[in-house]
Amino acid sequence: MSRSRPSGPISHSRLGSSMGVAGATMLVLALVAGCGGGGFESTDSSDPDSGSTGTVRMLVNITPNLTKSYWKGLVAPFEKANPGIKVQIDAPTSSDGGVDTTLPQLLAAGSPPDVVEGSHSVKVLPQLRDLSDLTWAASAPMADAQRRDGHLYDVAIGQQAQSxxxxxxxxxxxxxxxxxxxxxxxxxxxxxxxxxxxxxxxxxxxxxxxxxxxxxxxxxxxxxxxxxxxxxxxxxxxxxxxxxxxxxxxxxxxxxxxxxxxxxxxxxxxxxxxxxxxxxxxxxxxxxxxxxxxxxxxxxxxxxxxxxxxxxxxxxxRLAVTPGANYRIFKASKHQSAAAKLVEFLTTDHAAVESQLKQDSSFRTGYPYQLSPLADEVQKLFDASKDNQAIVGSGEYQMxxxxxxxxxxxxxxxxxxxxxxxxxxxxxxxxxxxxx
The missing domain is CATH 3.40.190.10 (Periplasmic binding protein-like II)
Structure with missing residues (x-):
């Protein structure tokens, strides 16, 4: 099933524009007060940055195809390989169900996630970790195109063809x-x-x-x-x-x-x-x-x-392309090493990458997947255009x-x-x- 609105988007911004959030003040107060009633607050008290223990909160897009159960299944192999790390999947809570309209609420409440998926907001860039020093991040799809003033804040699993x-x-x-x-x-x-x-x-x-x-x-x-x-x-x-x-x-x-x-x-x-x-x-x-x-x-x-x-x-x-399923890590995260391990898994593990590409119809040369004859046609267009692409809606190419x-x-x-x-x-x- 398709997204209710694409990520990137459509993003000449992108997958996308955001609407005002009604009742944000009440929601922020609820988040601050909700230490025992669910919400986003973590009760993790383990060594905050050992890289082998802790709870990593990941805010993700929830759509008809990207369900919460899908995300939990995606990270299950990571949790199995890293038994001391638990991944907590958080869904957007804003009125439009958007990641980028939920983030301001969490930041105002002093409760940013450790990792966010599918965010394209430039407003949060000062609060994101620069990933340029991580070799696996710097070699991710469209990494150079996503840099801003030489800094890399986003790691993508693949690309989405727009045109x-x-x-x-x-x-x-x-x-x-x-x-x-x-x-x-x-x-x-x-x-x-x-x-x-x-x-x-x-x-x-x-x-x-x-x-x-x-x-x-x-x-x-x-x-x-x-x-x-x-x-x-x-x-x-x-x-x-x-x-x-x-x-x-x-x-x-x-x-x-x-x-x-x-x-x-x-x-x-x-x-x-x-x-x-x-x-x-x-x-x-x-x-x-x-x-x-x-x-x-x-x-x-x-x-x-x-x-x-x-x-x-x-x-x-030229085939116009934009990053597909990008990940960001917040500087405020107390689990920097564990968060980096998780994002590395999500963007480099072959099975995890292939699953995400197929689930949300993104593409990446060298990662073909079986979905439909139409998907095969798009993959052929994508592969044929690898030396003739135009970047839209990403990094310094973002309007x-x-x-x-x-x-x-x-x-x-x-x-x-x-x-x-x-x-x-x-x-x-x-x-x-x-x-x-």
């Missing part, structure tokens, strides 16, 4: 399309054929999906001449109006021609996914985590995938906090009559106003 377009193979056959498009112009022509064949050409949705899909569709164009486009954009050295302008104009033409549902803003993410899997729409731009949902869906057609093409080129597009929401507002305004040039100018002005 993918999934397609209904039966729809392509009925529309007379014999191969995936190599350019955006070919994609546009194919959508005309798909509409004529009775399909909604491209499935989208409201919420965060609108903006995320635009970036998935056009990441390859933005990075065609510069794989570092997102890092430079985060520093204010790139212009969305200039570099995304022609792409967004094309997107608006799709909307005007009915290739996208003009009422899609009222469609929620799970509903959009279900619509595509029902066979009513033909194309679905989404990240690689979709393969888990596709593998479990009952349908009467096969799904294929191709990398989003470039706007004006048939050259192989300022709030970027997704600001851009989403402007992209969604296209559905109510706004023009692309004005929308992108507004986003550029927002970026200029952010502190550098």
């Amino acid at each position: 993918l377009i999934f397609y209904n193979k039966t729809a392509f056959t009925k529309a007379g399309i014999d191969k995936p498009p190599a350019t955006m112009q070919e994609l546009t022509a194919d959508m005309a054929k798909l509409k004529k064949a009775g399909y909604l050409p491209m499935q989208t949705a409201g919420e965060w999906v609108t903006q995320a899909q635009v970036m998935m569709l056009f990441d390859a164009t933005l990075t065609a001449d510069d794989a570092d486009w997102f890092r430079k954009a985060a520093d204010g050295k790139q212009s969305l109006s200039r570099d995304l302008g022609p792409s967004l104009a094309l997107y608006k033409s799709w909307l005007d021609k009915g290739y996208l549902d003009k009422n899609a803003l009222g469609v929620k993410y799970p509903e959009g996914e279900s619509e595509f899997l029902s066979g009513t729409s033909a194309l679905y731009p989404m990240g690689c985590w979709f393969v888990a949902a596709e593998a479990q869906a009952k349908k009467n057609f096969d799904v294929g995938v191709f990398a989003a093409p470039q706007l004006n080129s048939s050259n192989p597009p 300022p906090a709030g970027f997704e929401d600001a851009e989403n507002k402007e992209i969604q305004s296209l559905y109510t009559g706004a023009d692309p040039a004005t929308a992108l100018k507004n986003v550029d002005n927002w970026l200029k106003a952010q502190p550098k």
Whole structure:
């Protein structure tokens, strides 16, 4: 099953934006007072940093596929190999169920976890341990891309491919399309054929999906001449109006021609996914985590995938990638050695890595797993792109906090009559106003 929202995300921030937390003050008080009633407080009184004893608290994402029982099973071999160390799995408690919205509550209560999984918040960086001195961390996937000012705070198990377009193979056959498009112009022509064949050409949705899909569709164009486009954009050295302008104009033409549902803003993410899997729409731009949902869906057609093409080129597009399932260690942890042992196990043990990749549909060259024919297709795209990738939503490539929401507002305004040039100018002005 898919995440309720991707990690990284979608993270040009990412898998992602965070919402305000109602009742945070009461929750903080409850955590402080709840020493006997559960919560997050550890009663561990063992040698705090022997590396062989202690309770390591790990805050993790809980989703339909990443259940608490899954996490407990994942760390069980580690606990067996290290009998003096217990791993306590903590679930998010914020109103939106997010790790990054739970962390401020725990920090305010003076109760940070030892380890956190799936956090992308830059606000907690001063409180994270620099992992640069750990050889296994420095050699993890995308380690260099995740550095900030030379410091490494995140260790990932693999990567998530963002710029993918999934397609209904039966729809392509009925529309007379014999191969995936190599350019955006070919994609546009194919959508005309798909509409004529009775399909909604491209499935989208409201919420965060609108903006995320635009970036998935056009990441390859933005990075065609510069794989570092997102890092430079985060520093204010790139212009969305200039570099995304022609792409967004094309997107608006799709909307005007009915290739996208003009009422899609009222469609929620799970509903959009279900619509595509029902066979009513033909194309679905989404990240690689979709393969888990596709593998479990009952349908009467096969799904294929191709990398989003470039706007004006048939050259192989860069595959936009972001870290999958990253781990962080807090400096306040009294169990630094045990916490480091745990994260090393989770990111280097072959069985543990393979399990996480499969469970949340991330990918890593050299770690193929059996899930579905569609997962195999994504793995092939990923392996073929290893020397032609663009990094998004990570380290110095991460856009300022709030970027997704600001851009989403402007992209969604296209559905109510706004023009692309004005929308992108507004986003550029927002970026200029952010502190550098």
